[in-house]
Amino acid sequence: MKANIRTNGMPRVVIAGAGLGGLRLAMELRGRGFQVVAVDRNNYSQFSPLIYQVASAGLEPSSISFPLRRLFQGCRDCLFRMAEVRGVDPGAKVLLTSVGPIGYDYLVLAMGGETNFFGQAGIEREALPMKTVEDAMVLRNRILLALERAQTEEDPQKRERYLNFVIVGGGPSGVEIAGALAEMKKDVVPRDYPDLAGRMHIHLLNSGPRLLKSMDPASSARAEKDLLKMGVHVHNGWRVTDCRNGVVSAGGGTLESATVIWVSGIRAVPVEGLPPGALGRGGRILTDRCCRVRGLEDVFAIGDQSLVLGDPEWKDGHPQLAQAALQQASLLARNLERKEKGGAMQPFVYRNLGTMATIGRKRAVAEIGRMKFGGLPAWTLWLVVHLRPILGVKNKFFVLLNWIWNYFTYAQSLRLILRPRPRPLEEPQEGKPRGGEAAPGGQA
Amino acid sequence: MKANIRTNGMPRVVIAGAGLGGLRLAMELRGRGFQVVAVDRNNYSQFSPLIYQVASAGLEPSSISFPLRRLFQGCRDCLFRMAEVRGVDPGAKVLLTSVGPIGYDYLVLAMGGETNFFGQAGIEREALPMKTVEDAMVLRNRILLALERAQTEEDPQKRERYLNFVIVGGGPSGVEIAGALAEMKKDVVPRDYPDLAGRMHIHLLNSGPRLLKSMDPASSARAEKDLLKMGVHVHNGWRVTDCRNGVVSAGGGTLESATVIWVSGIRAVPVEGLPPGALGRGGRILTDRCCRVRGLEDVFAIGDQSLVLGDPEWKDGHPQLAQAALQQASLLARNLERKEKGGAMQPFVYRNLGTMATIGRKRAVAEIGRMKFGGLPAWTLWLVVHLRPILGVKNKFFVLLNWIWNYFTYAQSLRLILRPRPRPLEEPQEGKPRGGEAAPGGQA
Structure with a gap:
């Protein structure tokens, strides 16, 4: 080319x-x-803000991934190269x-x-990122698998490790996945795993003094209060230094967990x-x-x-x-x-449309200009703002349907542990005899 | 226990x-x-008859997989162990x-x-099975990836290999995936890969003298005629003996292909x-x-x-x-x-409700008692018969929606190459120091 x-x-x-x-x-x-x-x-474009819902079994990967070739079909002079x-x-x-x-x-x-694992090998090896749709698929499997293991594990210490979920990072992603896991704990675990009800623990580790540091302190306080109400253990000021054999070491102490979710930096x-x-x-x-x-x-x-x-x-x-x-x-x-056309380029001026983070069912925080609000209005706004940019009528419709379904059933319904064994497409070796290939259409 | x-x-x-x-x-x-x-x-039960539609990007894995714990929620005295x-x-x-x-x-x-690979190591290593939902996810990736590679490959022989799709097995699964690929060739490839239009080839290799050998010869003939019309190369009497470095050897000749689908035996x-x-x-x-x-x-x-x-x-x-x-x-x-209750068990009497196979849009064959029919009536019946047993209102609804969508858009819409890098949940090593675990709820 x-x-x-x-x-x-x-x-x-x-x-x-x-x-x-x-x-x-x-x-x-x-x-x-x-x-x-x-x-x-990738042959698709992903809609990052909803990745945590794929991880928490609320949405399908395909609902937030848009095949690029389909998007480019309408575009003459557009090429895509994977x-x-x-x-x-x-x-x-x-x-x-x-x-x-x-x-x-x-x-x-x-x-x-x-x-960004900040060069920490232990964390990179053991902790689970949540940046891509593929990360989210792995994470979903691991969360569900930890519950399955807890169900059959007889050693109490090991069982506790399977039931501890540690999230490192107090930004929007950390708050969102912590909230989603808390809803799973409340609505799904008692029904799917009656033996484990009340024994699952979610720890949110935040290196700074407050969650959502890019937002107003009032929003941070509201998010923390909501999470605590939902049963999440919020640990502010815990900077994670290592993760090894299922033990997370942080400034404030250590935690044992089979599922450490790393959303601490990019x-x-x-x-x-x-x-x-x-x-x-x-x-x-x-x-x-x-x-x-x-x-x-x-x-x-x-x-x-x-x-x-x-x-x-x-x-x-x-x-x-x-x-x-x-x-x-x-x-x-x-x-x-x-x-x-020979003209001058214009400088970039950022227009801040506001920031928001969702925490759970009817719980969110939003800041638009000088307005700061939470609860149902923020949550509704969050849904609208995040449904709108999803590409394609079908994806919009399927995301909406999943949301409605999950809302009324109080359950993330996609609780499937799918573990395809990857079989990479390898270059066949060269110099092999060909001959004897059937003529296309020869038998038609 | x-x-x-x-x-x-x-x-x-x-x-x-x-x-x-x-x-x-x-x-x-x-x-x-x-x-x-x-x-x-697995933690789910899969609906096998629709697996080929997952492979051909028409349905989501989750639409035909039902979380077992959810199914067992209503059942006292029922336990599930993964x-x-x-x-x-x-x-x-x-x-x-x-x-x-x-x-x-x-x-x-x-x-x-x-x-069943019949102990043939080359086939087991290179050919792709289509028996489970996870197989289907791998297959979908491989089919789409072969097209992507064909798009950028400059060596004509290699490109041809990427564009040849070989299906081994003339039973219902082979016929169904051949038909689905033929529709992809006709409806999707010209739009997504204009350069490749008309250059994709689908070969269906059948060891016996006719397809669908468990059905009536009239149904076999009809299925073969339909497939040929759709541009599939049907090779009867080709028994595959080896598959090595992208070359499939069969009784009737050899074929080069980067994507060999094995549905030849269980x-x-x-x-x-x-x-x-x-x-x-x-x-x-x-x-x-x-x-x-x-x-x-x-x-x-x-x-x-x-x-x-x-x-x-x-x-x-x-x-x-x-x-x-x-x-x-x-x-x-x-x-x-x-x-x-101390009574005698009754012997099993099989009630043959009929057999059917779908080939493509408005094309199918069905046999019910002495009735043999094809075309639109058989295809409609196939849809109804296969939608009914899908478990759960939501899954039924999503499968139906996908079918309607694909029917009207002439496209399998889930054309995503998703390749999560598996991270197995490993048993943490024992004998590690614990100490310092945060008291649950300690900060609430």
Whole structure:
């Protein structure tokens, strides 16, 4: 594909990563005179805010995953390549991938974030991340399996370990999965495992002094109060230092658990080949206010992978939230069009639409402008805000149906331990005799 | 659990395997004065006839998998144990499992069948089975991944290999998955992979002279005609002898393919500890007409795992179909009750409700008594017959919705390559220091 740049006179925009930001960019570039090549390691785009509901058996993986090829069907001049990104060669204007180099006129890095274990091998080996749909599928299995094991384990100490669920990280993901597990404890365990009723424990470990530190202290207090009411043990000021053989060591003490969920940090997905000095805090790629990567001409970065410098209101960069990625994508689509027409690009101005976190049934916290509220109004708003961006009529409908179903039955209904044994598609060896292949249609 | 037999004076029935037969038996024993312990390696029961639709991305795994604990919630005196069956000790009246021995008064073996590779290592290593929901999830990934690889592969021979799909086995499963792939080829590939349109090939290899050998020759001919119309290459008389490095060798020739689907045979799941002479053709456990295992007093076997001797109409045993398993389960529930009351058990009489196979959109074949028909009436009947036994209102509704959706959009919509990296729940090592565990609720 290297030689094809400016096919039919159209500049080619290569987008590395088809998450919320990359996908929005691809969609907004339609009809603006660009050829778009989107590259992602998966053949689907996932809707991150609902991943915890897949982990807690409330939603199907497919309900929050959208096949990219289907999304691109309506888009002439849009190509999708399922590939791993290996690096960038800005001199040759090429993105290096597992399916070969892809030449670009403009490159946009939008690969998002990944779980940060902060280099702690024990944690990486034992704790379970919750960043991707695939993580969530593994987590669901592990949560259900721990309950099954607890049911048949006769050694009380081991049983207790299976019944202890430790969540590390006091941000929205930690609060959300803690709340979902608390509902499982209350509504599902007594019915599915009568012997275990009241013996499951959920511990939320938070390194800072309060949960949801990016929100107002009033919201933090409300979230903590709700979680405590739901029976979650909230441990503030516990910084986890190790996890080994089922024992979590933290500043405040130790806990034994067979299921340690790690939602304590993300870092930007690393990319090889960027100039020195292009990376900032958390591995985020530093850009100017037009999302252009520091030191490069035609390479941009948006979303969780990037950090926009120069916004006086957001000196440490904008928050790594869906809305920032989406706003940057929309601006960049317009900016690339402006640039092609010889105009000047506009700087990014973040519009804070508000933040929210759900805790459980009719429990959530929300902040919109100066309004801070919780309970049923926040929870209802959360549902609406998170149903709207789900792509596709069918997915919206299925998510809504699952929510309604779970609401009325008080149960996460997808309590299945599915463990497909992966069989990778391997390259057949070369130089084998072929011959004798049936002529297609020969017998028709 | 060994000492608990005849708890409260109730005899304990241990059911090994909670497939269609085992589950039906558990349900029908409710209220008849038994304690029931169901043992299965999965925490769900799967509805086998629709597994091929999971493989072809038309249905979700969860739509045809029913969490066993939820099914047992309504059943006092019913227990479920998620465990692998290791064997039987009829002398001690104990079922040996991965969670320890389980004593029984009556034992029912209902573990069904598993894929039979006939001891051919090459086939077992390379070909993909389609017997379980987990198999189907792997298969779906592999089918979609082959198309992705074909899209980026530049070597024409390798690309062809990715575009060749070989199905080995001319029974209902082979016909059904061939038809589903043919619809994917016709409706999905041209839209998702315009470059590959018309270049995908589906080969159905059948060792016998006609497809669907258990049905009438007229149905076989109709199925073959339908498949040929849909562009499937049907190779009758091709017995596969090997599969190595992507090359399938068969009696009639060889084919190169990266995706070889093996639906060519099943054998009964083996169990250790049965008396010599208790096994028949295909490893099936031989029973008398009351499903009692040959040579044992209180051990029964039903469904695909068993072979009932002595029915003059079915000298080679009854067909390994859902209806036989369900009928045997219902009879056995009544027979166990009769036995406990001192009465005589009744012999099994198979009631053939008909056989059918679906081929594609508005294409199917059905035989009910002497009636043989195909096309839209058979297809509609197939849908009704297969929707009815799906357990749970929600699952029925979701399957129906998916079918309606796929019917009107001409697309299997769940085209997701989801590859969770399994992280087994391992037993934490013993003898580790505990101490310092937070008191539950200590901070509340």
